[in-house]
Amino acid sequence: MTVVEQQAATAPAVAASSRKRSFKPRYPGWLTAPSLVYYAIFFLGPMAILVAFSLATQQGFGSLSYGFNTSQYGQIGNSLYVNIFIRTLVMASVGSLLTIAVGYPLAYWMARYLSTYKLLALLLIVVPFWTSFLIRTYALKIILDPNGYLARDLGINILYTKYAVALGLVYNYLPLFILPVFASLERMDWTLIEAATDLGARPLTAFREITLRLTLPGVVTGALLVFIPMTGEYIIPNILSGGNYEFVGNAIGDQFNSAQNQPFGSALSIALMLALSVFVAVYIFFATKEERFGA
Amino acid sequence: MRRLPKAKLGFTVWAVLVFAFLYLPILVMAIFAFNKPAATSLASFHGSNVCSIPPEQVGNITVWNGFTTCWFPAGIHDPTYIPAIITSLQIAAEASVISTVLGLAAALALARMRPRLRAPFDALVYLTLVVPEIVIAVASLIFFVQLRNHFGAFPDLGKATILIGQVVFNASLAMLIIRARFVGMGDVLEEAAYDLGSGPLATFRQVTFPRLLPGIVAAALLSFTFSFDDYVLPAFTNGTTNTWPIVLYSAVRFGLTPAVNALATIMLGVTVLAVTVTAVILRRSRAQVGAGRERTRGLAITVGGLR
Numbered sequence: 139m140t141v142v143e144q145q146a147a148t149a150p151a152v153a154a155s156s157r158k159r160s161f162k163p164r165y166p167g168w169l170t171a172p173s174l175v176y177y178a179i180f181f182l183g184p185m186a187i188l189v190a191f192s193l194a195t196q197q198g199f200g201s202l203s204y205g206f207n208t209s210q211y212g213q214i215g216n217s218l219y220v221n222i223f224i225r226t227l228v229m230a231s232v233g234s235l236l237t238i239a240v241g242y243p244l245a246y247w248m249a250r251y252l253s254t255y256k257l258l259a260l261l262l263i264v265v266p267f268w269t270s271f272l273i274r275t276y277a278l279k280i281i282l283d284p285n286g287y288l289a290r291d292l293g294i295n296i297l298y299t300k301y302a303v304a305l306g307l308v309y310n311y312l313p314l315f316i317l318p319v320f321a322s323l324e325r326m327d328w329t330l331i332e333a334a335t336d337l338g339a340r341p342l343t344a345f346r347e348i349t350l351r352l353t354l355p356g357v358v359t360g361a362l363l364v365f366i367p368m369t370g371e372y373i374i375p376n377i378l379s380g381g382n383y384e385f386v387g388n389a390i391g392d393q394f395n396s397a398q399n400q401p402f403g404s405a406l407s408i409a410l411m412l413a414l415s416v417f418v419a420v421y422i423f424f425a426t427k428e429e430r431f432g433a
Numbered sequence: 434m435r436r437l438p439k440a441k442l443g444f445t446v447w448a449v450l451v452f453a454f455l456y457l458p459i460l461v462m463a464i465f466a467f468n469k470p471a472a473t474s475l476a477s478f479h480g481s482n483v484c485s486i487p488p489e490q491v492g493n494i495t496v497w498n499g500f501t502t503c504w505f506p507a508g509i510h511d512p513t514y515i516p517a518i519i520t521s522l523q524i525a526a527e528a529s530v531i532s533t534v535l536g537l538a539a540a541l542a543l544a545r546m547r548p549r550l551r552a553p554f555d556a557l558v559y560l561t562l563v564v565p566e567i568v569i570a571v572a573s574l575i576f577f578v579q580l581r582n583h584f585g586a587f588p589d590l591g592k593a594t595i596l597i598g599q600v601v602f603n604a605s606l607a608m609l610i611i612r613a614r615f616v617g618m619g620d621v622l623e624e625a626a627y628d629l630g631s632g633p634l635a636t637f638r639q640v641t642f643p644r645l646l647p648g649i650v651a652a653a654l655l656s657f658t659f660s661f662d663d664y665v666l667p668a669f670t671n672g673t674t675n676t677w678p679i680v681l682y683s684a685v686r687f688g689l690t691p692a693v694n695a696l697a698t699i700m701l702g703v704t705v706l707a708v709t710v711t712a713v714i715l716r717r718s719r720a721q722v723g724a725g726r727e728r729t730r731g732l733a734i735t736v737g738g739l740r
Contacts, residue, residue, distance in 0.1 A: 163545070163620050163623040163624060163627060163636070164545050164546075165541040165542045165544075165545065166542060167542050167546065167550070168542075169538040169539060169541050169542035170538070170539045170542045170543060170554055172535055172538055172539075173535045173536070173538065173539040173554075173604055173608070174539075174554065174557075176535060176600065176601070176604065177557050177561065177601065177604075180573075180576075180597055180598070180600070180601055181557070181560075181561055181569075181601045182557075183576050184569065184572035184573045184575070184576035185564075185572055187572065187575055187576045187579060188568070188571070188572040188575065188576075191575055240451060240454075241451075243444060243447050243448075244447065244448050244451045246444065247444035247445065247447065247448045248448075250444075251441050251444060251445070259448075261708075261709075261712055262452060262455075262456075263455075264708065264712070265705060265708055266455050266456070266459065268655075268658055268704060268707075268708045269459070269662075269701050269704045269705065269708075270661075270662040270678070270681075270697070270700065270701070270704065271662060271664070272662065272664050272678050272681055272682060272685070273459075273462070273662075273681070273697045273700065273701060274458065274459065275685075276462065276681070276685045276693075276697065277458035277459050277461065277462035277697075278458045279685065280458070280461060280462055280465060280495055280694075281457070281458050281461055283495040285493045285495045285496065286495035286496065287495075287496060290496070309454070309455070309458070312451075312455065313455075341440065366563060367565070369565070370564075370565020370566065370567060370568065371565075372565075372566070372567045372665050373664060373665065373682075376686075377682075377685060377686065380686075387565060387567040390567050390568065390571060391567055391571070391669075393571075394571045394574060394669065400571075400575060403571055404571070404572075404575070407567075407568040407571060407572065410565060410568060411564060411565070411568060414563070414564075414565070418563055
């Protein structure tokens with residue numbers, strides 16, 4: 139009884155101040171403490187030691203002396219490693235462009251022409267992405283096998299070449315590109331296209347002037363969303379190029395596996411992160427732009 | 434306007450081709466789980482069970498040689514695969530629980546924190562997702578080895594270190610998924626609960642938590658899947674422990690039998706089931722939340738977490 143009265147009394151007040159409410163349920167800030175401590179130890183810790191290692195000096199096998207030795211970084215200037223960096227960036231760019239070419243029309247089709255089956259199509263895009271990366275890469279390898287049908291009967295023998303790596307990149311990262319682009323196409327107001335064509339614009343012109351412009355931030359975000367992990371890729375070049383076509387990630391792995399030159403591997407890691415940070419900055423720029431446009 | 438149906442047809446054909454591209458390799462892999470060893474190899478093999486043929490004599494198994502189901506029992510009884518799968522399941526279960534708890538706690542506090550206070554935490558979270566996994570893997574390796582050298586209590590490389598490393602990015606992922614759900618929910622019902630005299634804990638238990646549950650379940654399932662499928666980090670921090678992706682990887686690189694296809698097919702089936710369950714749960718939660726935009730973004734975040 140009293141509760142009801144109280145509510146009745148406060149109801150108009152709430153309605154009147156609905157724009158600026160005094161009450162905001164908040165959860166205490168210390169709830170972030172466990173994660174913060176965890177990140178500080180097990181994420182920032184490894185990153186810090188990585189920096190320390192990259193500046194250390196190797197003394198014989200497996201023994202280090204810390205210091206400020208930048209010679210490891212100088213070694214990256216070696217044409218062998220410059221080439222690996224260039225190859226990685228070129229392959230990631232090619233992979234991203236191919237992903238755009240394959241994925242954009244699909245996202246467009248989903249947003250423009252589907253209604254009942256839209257969610258099903260979305261699910262079909264997501265499912266491969268949630269299944270094991272390794273299994274999908276392996277599946278691709280079976281198809282591309284030199285003894286398989288593709289090579290034997292159709293003459294497409296590309297396993298262990300850069301073409302197989304590019305195919306693997308597109309195959310594995312396509313869903314990751316389609317989702318954000320689909321989201322930005324979903325937000326599009328299609329009546330704008332109708333208006334444009336009613337006013338005499340040809341469909342292609344309407345697409346170029348309206349659809350493409352409005353979804354470009356989404357495309358750039360999606361492209362960087364795949365470009366960034368492609369640059370750090372390790373599994374795909376290893377399996378599909380059989381070690382013939384190394385990415386920076388593989389070069390780093392080698393330093394820790396077989397070569398046992400951990401300071402140099404650490405320096406390569408730092409260099410990779412620095413290279414990536416440029417693209418991450420661009421990504422953040424476009425992502426905030428996209429957010430503002432969407433809101 | 435006359436051109437439109439034609440354009441639609443073109444796009445539909447493209448879509449069918451892309452879906453074929455996405456699913457054909459997986460399908461072929463599953464079909465080849467039922468493939469017999471090459472006929473030439475079988476000619477010189479005299480056992481009763483063709484799947485007990487030594488791996489190096491299996492012959493060309495990337496073309497169809499005939500139907501058999503014996504790779505499934507062969508895979509299930511293999512001495513290396515099953516213990517590795519059990520190890521992976523164990524690590525994934527632990528990683529999933531720890532990550533979800535950490536992510537949930539952080540998401541609750543962060544969702545309504547002032548942006549300026551939130552920014553550093555967000556930056557850290559995105560950093561854990563953007564840094565290439567190979568870099569995290571080698572950094573964790575040297576870090577764990579150093580810790581082991583200086584603190585006797587720290588475990589040797591093995592299950593524990595794999596788990597510790599995986600929780601880092603899984604917690605970030607869980608936080609983002611749960612926070613997206615939490616923000617989408619709004620705070621009106623919580624306010625109502627407070628107004629009706631419910632305390633903070635009771636409100637959390639009776640109002641917030643049940644409504645967050647779909648997001649929490651999704652985060653837990655996804656953490657589980659990502660941990661279970663993870664190769665790169667365990668490959669460097671495993672010590673002598675074998676996980677399923679590690680044995681699968683070496684099988685893929687150094688010759689194998691369709692037993693691997695059989696196990697991969699089983700795994701695939703389980704994952705698809707888990708994904709479908711998650712999708713249904715998410716869909717139900719969407720109906721509750723009713724925020725159209727949050728839906729696709731939540732999905733993008735969900736998927737975007739994987740490197």
